[in-house]
Amino acid sequence: MPKYSRIFRNLLLSYIVILIIPNVAGYMSYRTSISVTESVSIENNMTQLRKSQEILERRMAEVESFTRQMALNQDLQVLMNEKGSDDRVNLYGIWKANQDIRAFSQTNDFLKQFYIYLNNYNVVLTPASAYMQPERYYQSVYYKDVPVEAWKKDVLERTHNREIMPLRPAVSNSVETSVITYMQSLPLDTFNGAARATVVVVIDESMIASLLSDIQDRYGGWSHISDAEGRTISLAGIGEADISRLSSDSRFDPDKESQFYNDDLVLTIRSHTNGWVYRAGIPRQVLMENANKIKSITWTFTGTALILGLLVGLLQAYRNSSPLHKVLNVMKEQFGKEALTGRNEYDFIHGNISSMITNNRRLEAELNRQLPLIRDAFLKRLISGEFRSQEEIAAAAAQAGAGLQVERGSIAILQINGYTGMDSVEILNELNAARLIAKQALQDLGRPLHMTDLGADRVVAIFGAEEGEGSQEAGDMEIERLLHELVQGVFDEYKMTITVALGNPFANAMEVSHAYEQARQVLEHALYSNRKGVLSYREARLESDTYYYPxxxxxxxxxxxxxxxxxxxxxxxxxxxxxxxxxxxxxxxxxxxxxxxxxxxxxxxxxxxxxxxxxxxxxxxxxxxxxxxxxxxxxxxxxxxxxxxxxCGFITSKKNDHHNKTVEQVIAYISQAYSDPDLNLYRIAEQVERPEKYISNLFKEVTGMNLSDHLEKVRMDHAAELLRGRLYTLDEIASLVGYNSSHSFRRAFKRVVGVSPSAYRQSMSEE
Missing domain, CATH: 1.20.272 (Zinc Finger, Delta Prime; domain 3)
Known part of the structure; x- marks a missing residue:
């Protein structure tokens, strides 16, 4: 510690300053948070009320969904369509329908108490039993203010379409409560009293109130739900008289989402789905209690954080000063202890690190200076055809920083004429200047290109195609025109003659070497025949003692x-x-x-x-x-x-034969393993030892049918055969053809065959 106490003290002081700054900012934030606590509480409670609304509407939607399922229930449809009589009752059908609806009371709290009234049999079906006389059911579950005859007239005998009876007192198994009632006539499109059955769901108010219980239990507030006509659906923590007084008070705005009324924060939400109004009231003092809690928590955490921060600062100062001290010792060993004389530790470290950075930059600059040589070497390898693949060219171009983006283009060799002997410094200097002039002229053409020297008197230029240039032939003609202008311009200004040999266009970087070879042959032909200007490969019919077949x-x-x-x-x-x-x-x-x-x-x-x-x-x-x-x-x-x-036809035919054999193998495997519920694309691909994507695309290409559709068709064909045999139940058949769920089997069968399994079996029986 004594060796680097100054570093330790400096670090500790900086940590203390860092601790003080956020604590001051935290105090200012605390003062600001007190002022906005009220608005935050309003937002939070509004969110809670909306969540309760969403849950209640979702549960009511499940009740509505239940009535639609009853409308589609096969056994219930059979009962509704029968002609009931006193001496002939379909007891088995009633028992079967009763068994079907029993499970629904266990899936949703809102469906714990419901019944279905069959008009033709004058029977009330409940999850627990069937009542041949509705009056007997009404003795155990009834509305306190509704006599049995009025109940039969208004509930059982009327036509209802998603109708809700508002909150009213009721007795259920000798227990007094309040309920709302959801009523739906069957069939769903029933009008003008032609209902064959009525589904009635009795929902206890306590189930609805429990969705808003957090507001009452947590804040000591109240909640109230009313329908679009203002009739009460549920209320808790407040009386009906208080609600009426609130609604009639001119100081209360029923359309405002949040407002204070008699020291209560009243939140209001109107449902866009069914028009129900959700209201909740929270006492004002509860909101201020939250502010006091924030104050207590803020001071507690601030003090604790300050103490812990000091301890952490001590530890971090010690830990961070130790490596600095080690670095300092290493630098002293490298640069000498006398270098520290008259300087503090930070200046010493800073100076030496700056020196290292400077040296690194010098090295980087030297590497950048060598980069043109690397780029030139890359271009020479490219035109000599040393690369074996497009990927290798791309990697080498990235390494050399060449930025080669050549998809198509042309290559040209520029020969500077007039220099025969190159054995003197003067001639070489003149050639160097001539090459610079030629390169600058190429740059001035305004086209994307790469250049490299080829000896003292030649320059190779690789031209890339410009965007929107059109066909490759048009681009090649444009390059040839520009090269003619270049040759003429250099001659007019510098009296320097240049011969340009242009190879055929290339389609990708791999063909650059071939195009260069063509340009080289054209140049040799031009020099041999003493041609000047621009000569392209397509214009020169080269006499050759050898053929072209690399x-x-x-x-x-x-x-x-x-x-x-x-x-x-x-x-x-x-x-x-x-x-x-x-x-x-x-x-x-x-x-x-x-x-x-x-x-x-x-x-x-x-x-x-x-x-x-x-x-x-x-x-x-x-x-x-x-x-x-x-x-x-x-x-x-x-x-x-x-x-x-x-x-090529033999190869293609062989591929097709192989594909057909693979598809036949897949079809054979599916015909054997269709009853396995775990059979999928992965299992099939594993069986035929091919990739999943390959099998899927191949099967579609050969058969014109998706693999999953074929598997489903095979299963449905076997299911239809089993249904005709009448030896198995629908659940057993679903299991035999590879379905874990009979519901999934029914949906698949109807999708493929067009009718439900039970309807298919019935039609086969009639035939």
């Missing part, structure tokens, strides 16, 4: 045919013919050798394993050997293109 082009042709890509194979083949027959003047002997090389390429292809095992190997081999080099080149080209079509 190894990489041969390998590309072989690999393309092996993949079955006929269009690309023809493009490469015709490009070879174009280079040799139109752009060169081959001697008869060179033509014969070129044909021999092409025949050798096809013989290499035939000796691949894929073709050796085919039945037409010998036939194709004899056809290739039988091609005569003395025939017209067009005839030989047509024969070779036919040969390529046959080879």
């Amino acid at each position: 190894l990489d082009i041969e390998l590309r042709l072989i690999s393309t045919i092996k993949m079955g890509d006929m269009d690309e194979a023809k493009r490469i083949f015709r490009g070879i013919l174009l280079q040799n027959m139109e752009n060169r003047e081959l001697s008869l002997e060179m033509r014969h050798q070129l044909v021999g090389e092409l025949k050798g390429t096809f013989l290499k292809l035939l000796h691949q394993k894929t073709f050796l095992e085919s039945g037409f190997f010998e036939q194709l081999k004899n056809r290739i050997v039988g091609m005569q080099a003395t025939e017209e080149i067009q005839v030989i080209a047509e024969q070779m293109e036919v040969l390529m079509e046959e080879l």
Whole structure:
């Protein structure tokens, strides 16, 4: 500690200052928070009220959904459509319907007490029992202010459409309570008293009030819910008289979301779904209690944070001063202790780190100075064809900072004329100046390009295509026009003659080396024939003692045919013919050798394993050997293109056969394992040992049908067969065809077949 106590003290002091600043800011925030506590409390309680509204509306929507499910219940529909009579009652159907509705009372608190009245049988169905006389049911569950005859007339015999009876006193199993009643006639589209059944859901007020109980229990407030006509749905913590007085008071605005009334904060929400009004009241003193809590909590946490902050500051000052001391010792060892004389520790460290940063920048600057050489080396590798793939070119360009974005373009070689001997410094200096002039002229063309020197008197320029330039031929003609202007402009201004050799356009970076080779050949031809100006490859018919058929082009042709890509194979083949027959003047002997090389390429292809095992190997081999080099080149080209079509067709056919076998394997596996509920795309792909995406796309391509749809159809076909047999229940059939849920099975069957399983079984029985 004594060795670096000054560093320790400085760090500790800074931590204390850092602690004081947020504490002052915290105090100011505390004073501000007291003033906004009221608005925050209003917002929080409004949020709570909205959540209660959302929950209640969702529960009421579930009640409505329940009535729709009853409307679709097959057993209930059968009962509703029967003609009831006193001497003939479908007791089994009533018992079956009673069993169907029993589970609903256990899924939703709002459905604990409901009943269904069947008009034709004068029967009341409840989750617990069936009452053949409605009066007997009304003896145990009844409204205190409604006699039985009025109940039958207003509830059972009337037509209801999502009707809600407001809050009224009732007795349920000798327990007095208050309830609201939801009523829906069946069928759902019933009008003018033609209802066949009525679904009645009796909802205890306590269940609704419990959704707003937080406001009453937490704040000692009150809550009230009324329907669109102002009739009470639920109230808690306040009487009906107080609500009436509140509503009639002119000082109270019923449309205002939050307001103070008699020292109560009254929050109001009106539902856009059903028009219900939700109100809650919170005493004003409760809001101020929250402010006092904030005050107490703020001071407690501020004091605790200050003490803990001091302790943490001591620890951090000690921990952070220790590594600084170690760094200081290392620097003293490297730079000498005398360097610290008259300076504090921070200045010493700062000075030495600044020195290291300066040295690092010098090194970085030196590397940047070398970057043009790296970029130049990259361009030389590119034109010499040393790269093997587009990815390798992109990586090397990024490393050299070349920013190569060449998708298509052209390449040109500029030859500076007039300098024969290069054995003197003066001539080399003149050439250097001439190259700079040529490069500047190229830059002034205003096109994207890359340049590199080729010896003392040559410059290679790689032109990229500009956006919106149109076809490649148009771009090449524009480059040629600009080069003509460059040659003329340099001559007019500097009396310097330049010969420009322009290769054919290239389609990607991999073809740059081929385009350069063409430009080099054009330049040699121009120098030999003493041509000046701009000469393009397409204009120069080069006499050549050799044919054009490099190894990489041969390998590309072989690999393309092996993949079955006929269009690309023809493009490469015709490009070879174009280079040799139109752009060169081959001697008869060179033509014969070129044909021999092409025949050798096809013989290499035939000796691949894929073709050796085919039945037409010998036939194709004899056809290739039988091609005569003395025939017209067009005839030989047509024969070779036919040969390529046959080879690519064989590859494509083999692929299709393999695809069909894979699909047949998938279909066979599904026909065996369709009853497995865990059968999915992953399991099928694992069985046939292929990727999931491949199997999915292949099945769709071959059959025209999604794999999931085929699996579902297979299951439904077997389900239909089992339904015709009538040996299994619907739940058993669902399990037998691979469904864990009978509900999911029913939906799938109706989607595929068009009718429900029970309707399908019934129709088969009638047939």
